[in-house]
Amino acid sequence: MAGKTFPWVRAQVPWATGWQFTRGTHDGLPLLSYDCAPRDKLATFRQLRAKDLRPNGNDPVAVLYGRHNRSGVTWFASLYLIATAAPVRPMTPxxxxxxxxxxxxxxxxxxxxxxxxxVVPTSTxxxxxxxxxxxxxEMTEAA
Ligand SMILES: [Zn+2]
Structure with a gap:
């Protein structure tokens, strides 16, 4: 589906009040493009890790998509709410x-x-x- 575009759709989303512009839905979640995803409110798993955060068991609330320019492949990434993320558990004593x-x-x-x-072999x-x-x-026994 080269050149597939996602039309603008106004929807109500978990990270903002009122109607927000999205690019429709993907797997039942609001679909966002780079230009409409609020970076201060939503982050991919990797972006959370970069902030020492983890999704904290929360499901993604939106899907971000982009297009790889050279291959023309459209990619999708799950977006998590930064507000409900938790710090990565530190190593305790x-x-x-x-x-x-x-x-x-x-x-x-x-x-x-x-x-x-x-580390001794797990087999023996x-x-x-x-x-x-x-x-x-065993060898002397067998002999
Ligand atoms: Zn031994």
Missing amino acids: AKWTALAKANLARRICADCGHDRLY RQCWTCFEASENH
């Missing part, structure tokens, strides 16, 4: 501890119980020393 514990558990050998300072949960020992043991 408890989170760091949990992460360290999880990483430590991955380094502990299931046989000798030593922290081998490397053994460090290389124990793995080689059990391999040799």
Whole structure:
């Protein structure tokens, strides 16, 4: 659909009172072009992240579209309300501890119980020393 245009449509939108100009709807959401999307009120996921914000579980309230000039491809991006966004959760001490514990558990050998300072293979949960020992043991058993 090259050259497809979206006609101006007046609609009531969540980020402003009264009638606003939109470019119709897309997937049931108001469709906006760059020239009518209020940058201070709406942001894409990437734009939120750039402000250290996250959608906070809120669904997008509008869809932004643009056209890639060289390919002529029309792209769409979800727009979130900046007002309902929340700060990106910082790493708390408890989170760091949990992460360290999880990483430590991955380094502990299931046989000798030593922290081998490397992540032991999930298939055996053994460090290389124990793995080689059990391999040799199995080989001598088989022989
Ligand atoms: Zn071991």
